[in-house]
Amino acid sequence: MKPAMKPAVLAVLVALLAGPAMAQPATAAAGTVPGTLAAPATTAAAVAKHYAHLVQSNYDDTLASALVLQKAVQAFTDAPSDDGLKAARKAWLDAREFYGQTEAFRFYGGPIDDKNGPEGRINAWPMDESYVDYVKDTPTAGIINNRKVTLSKKQLSSLNERNGEENIATGWHAIEFLLWGQDLSATGPGNRSFEDFVDGKKPNADRRRQYLKVVTELLVDDLGTLTKAWAPTAKSYRAKFERGGMESVRKIFVGLGSLSRGELAGERLEVALASKDQEDEHSCFSDNTHRDVVANAKGIQNVWLGQYKRADGTTLAGPSLRDLVADKNPALAERTTKQLAASVAAAEGIQAPFDREITGAKDAAGRLRVQKTVDSLVQQSKDLVEAANAAGITKLTLVKP
Template sequence: MYFRLLTIGALAATFSLGWASCALAQTPSGTAAAPAQQLSHGAVAAHYSALVHANYEDTLAAARVLQQSVASFVRAPSADTQAAARKAWLAAREFYGQTEAFRFYGGPIDSDNGPEGRINAWPMDESFVDSVQGKPGSGLINNRKFTISKKTLSAQNERGGEENIATGWHAIEFLLWGQDLSDAGPGNRSFEDFVDGKAPNADRRRQYLTVVTGLLVDDLGALVKAWAPGIRTNYRARVEKGGRESVRQILVGLGSLSRGELAGERLEVALSSQDQEDEHSCFSDNTHRDAVTNALGIQNVWLGEYKRADGSTLKGASLRELVAHTDAALAERTTKQIAASVAATQGIQAPFDREITGGKNAPGPQRVQKAIDSLTQQSKDLVAAAAAVGITQLTLVQP
C-alpha cells in the first residue's frame, strides 16, 4: 500500500492540539513514577527492541507450526489436515498482527529492501495465483511452464500490479480457504483441489503451498535476526543507540498504524466501498481479528508490555512512563484512548464483509466507524505525546 505523509506541524494544525507540560505526581496506574534518570529515551528504545524481538520470535514459532501443518496437509490431503492447517494459520496471525506496530519508519521489515511486501501485501487478485470462478485455467499454479521456487515467487510478487500478490500470509490463506463466495462465512475450498486426479494441477498446488509457506518462515526468521540481542551490526543495535531518534521512530510507527493504515486503509476504505475485495483477510473472514491484533500491538508498545506465547508478560520502560514525566494528564488520556481503541476493534463483529454493509446508521457500520473515530483520536494523542517528550519532527503515514 502507498500513503501520503504529513509532518507534525501540519498534524498539529489539523488536529488543533494544545499541550502543556505539568509536574508528575502519579503514573496512570497509580504508582509513583521511576526517577527521571531511569526513564531516558535510551531505556525506552532498549525495551522496545526487546519487545519487538519477543513478538517476532513468537510469530516465527507459530509460523513454523503452520509450516508443519501445511506439510501434513500436502502429504495427505483431507478435510482434517486442511482444517488443522487453517487453524495454524489463524493462530499465527494472532502474533503477526501485533507486529504491525513495528512498521512505517524504514525498519527491517519495510525498508527499501525489506520483506513486508512479500509477507503481508494485500488486497490480492486471486487469479494471479490460481483458478477462480469463471477463470478455471488462470494463475501461476496452472501455468506449467512457470517454475515454482522461492526465488521465482519472490520475483513474481506484485509484478505488473500491486494486487498481483504471489507470496505471504494472504497467498497461503487463499490456497487454504479459496475464494470467499459466501455472505455467511469464509471460503470453502475443497481439500480435493490438492488431490491428484480430483483437480487439475493438484501437484503444483501442493508445491506452491509448501514453497510459499517456507518463504514466509524465511522472511520472519530474518526479522528475528535483525532484532536479536547481542549482535553489534544488526538493526536492534542501532535502535538501542538511537536515543531520542529511536523514540521518534517508535512513535511514527504507532501513529501511522493508528490513522493511516488501520483506521484508514483497513477500516475506512472498506467501510466506504462496502466491497469484500477491500477486506484484509477476506478468504478466512479473519479481518475482525486483524483489527484487534493491530490495536493490541499499539497498546503493547505504548505500555511497554507484551504477553508472550508461553503466557509470560514482558514489561519494561515505556512510552507512557516517558510522557508521564512531562505531562501526566496527557499520558493518562492517551492510555485511556488506546484502551478504548482496543475495545472498539473488539466490538467489530464477524464476518467483516457483512459488518461494513448497510447505511451509516446500521449497527455494523456504526461499530466500524466507532473504531475508526477512536483510532483517529488516538493518533492525535500520540502526536501530542511526541511533542511532550521533545520530538518536533514526526512524519506520519496518512490514508
Template structure:
C-alpha cells in the first residue's frame, strides 16, 4: 500500500538549510499573497482555525459519501446504465473533497495514527483480482468465493493480508467495483451494470453485497474522522487547539510531506519512471489527474486558511501564511505564489493520466507532469524555510 509505505519511511530533515525558491511569475488570480488583513495571528489562532477547516472538510466528504451511498443503493436495487453512471458520478464528486483532506496526514493524527483508518480508506495500488474477476481470471476474488463471508469485519481482516496490494476496502475498492479494470488506452474501465444482475454474471448477489458493505465501512471511517475533529472535551480537536506551536509544526509536516513525499514522489515521479498504469492513483476511473489537483488544493487551503465548502460558501480562518507573514512577509508571499503555481501545474495535467506518463522526456504529457513535480518539490523547500522563520527548528518530513 503506497501511502502507508511512505508514512513509515519518514526521514529527518533539519531546518535552516538555506533552500531557495521563486514565484515563477504567476498570474495575479493564482498568486495569492499572504498579507493579513487585521491583527497579527498567533500559533493558537492558526491551530484553532486549522481545526475548523479540517472539521468542515471532513464533514463535506462525509456528506458527499452519503450521496454516493444513496446512488450505489439504487444501482444495487435496480441495476441499469443510468444507475451505474449516477453511482460513478457520485464517487467522482466525493473524491473532489476527499483529495483535499490529504493535507491532514503524516503527523500521526486521527487519519493515520496507529489506530487511524487511512489504510482502509485510500490504500493503493490495488490487486483487482483479490476482490473480483479480471481478464483471464473469471473466478478470481472474494466476490466469487462463496466460502468467504462478506462482512465489515472480514473485509478489514483481509485488507493487505499477504501483501500491500491485497486491498479489500476503501475508495479504490469501490472504484473498481464501479468501473472494473481499465483496459482502454483512451478512457476508464467499463464494467457492465449487468455484473449486478442475477442471471447475467455469476455471483451478482455477492457483488451487490460486497459493494454495499464496503461502502458502509467507508462511511464508518469517515464518521470517525468527523467525530475526532468535532469540538469536545475528549476529542482530538480539543488537544490540537491547545497545542500552540507544536500543532503548527504538525500542520507544516503535513503540508511538506504531502508536497514532496506523496504528491511529487509517490503519485507523480513513480509513474513517470515506471510508465506503468498500475502505478497511477485512481486507475480504474481515470480520475488520477483530479487527485493531483485536489491534493495541491488541500495544501493551498491549509496554507492560506481558506476552504470552499460543498455548498459554495468560503470558510476563512487564520492560516500558516498569516503567521509566517509576521516574521518574513517576503517569504510568505513567495511560498503562496509557489503553492499557487503547483495548483496551476497540476491543473495542466491532462486525462487520462496513464497516457500522460508515456513517451520520452520531451513528450508533452511527461513534461506537464514533471513541471508539477518540480513545483511541488520547490514548495516543500519553501515550507521548510517558512517553518524556520516562525521558530520551528526541527521538522520530520516524509521523503519519496
C-alpha cells in the first residue's frame, strides 16, 4: 500500500527575590541574573505528556469535524440537491484541515498505524475510482453498480485494497470521489452532479447514497477509536506512551522525520513532480492537495513547538521537542525552528490546482514552488535527525521515500 502515505511557551520560573525570611539566598545558575533561579531543564516525561495531550486534542477536533461532515452527508442523501452537495463538500474540506495535521502522529506503530490500526481505511491513496463507481466511458464500473455487493461497513472494509493497493473503497478519498467525481478539468476540481444521487436520474442512485453514508460512518468510527486510544484513561495507549520517557520522545522524532522526508517530500511531492500525473496527487478529485501539504507541514511544526490551535480558536502550548533540544544545543533548536517555519511558508506558496503546478518544464514556476517545498522538507528532516541526536537519541530509523 502506498500509505496515505500531514512556539511552545517555554516553562520559565517567575523571578524569586530573596526575602528577609530566607536563611540563605538562592544560588543563581551560571548565566542567570543574580537573585533568580534558572529554568529547570525540560524532561522527556514532560514532553511525552504534553505531546499526548496535543495528539488527543487534534484527534478530538478531527472527529468533531467528521461528525459535521456526517451530518451534512445525511442531509444531502435524505434530499439530494446542489446546495446540499456543496455543503457536504465544504464539510469535507473543513475536516481535512484538522486531519492533515494529525499525520505527524504516524510512522512509529501508534494507534493509527500499528498492525491493527485503521490508517489504511482512513486515508489510503491513490485511488482507482472505477473500483467504486462509474467513470468516463465506463458507466457500469464499480461496487456501486454491482447490486450483488452488500453496502455495509464490514463489507466495504473487507473490500478496501482487496487485490490491489489502489482498490480503495473507504476513507477520505472514497468520500471525496463520491462528492466531487472524477477531476476531468484542467483548471478546477471534479464536478459531479447532485443528480447522480437522485433516483431516476442516474442508475443505482440509491446505492450511491447508501455507499456515501456507510463510508462516512466508517470514517467517524475509525476516528473515534483514535480519540479513545489517546484519551487520558488508565488503560489507554496514551497512558503507556506517557510512561515511555525517552523512548516516547524517539517515537515522536520518528513520526516527524518520516513524514517530512519519506512521505510528504517523497511520496506526495517528488513522485508527482516526476510523473506529472494528476493520479499521483493526494486529493485529486477536490483539488485540495495544496492544502493537504500545508496541513501536513503545519502538523510537524505543531509537534516540534508543542503548540496546536484548536477548533475553538484556543492555543494549546507546553513542553516541546524544541525545548528539550534547546537545553542541549540552543543554536540547533533555533535553526530547526526556522527550517520548519520555512517549510510551512513554502507549502503555503504552492498554488491550486496542484495538478497544474507539477506540469511544464523543470523551471516552470509551479514546479519550482513544489521543488522549493521538497528541498525545505528534506533539509528539515536532516535537522530533526540532528536535533534527536542532540537530545540523546542516537538510533532513529525513518521511513524512506
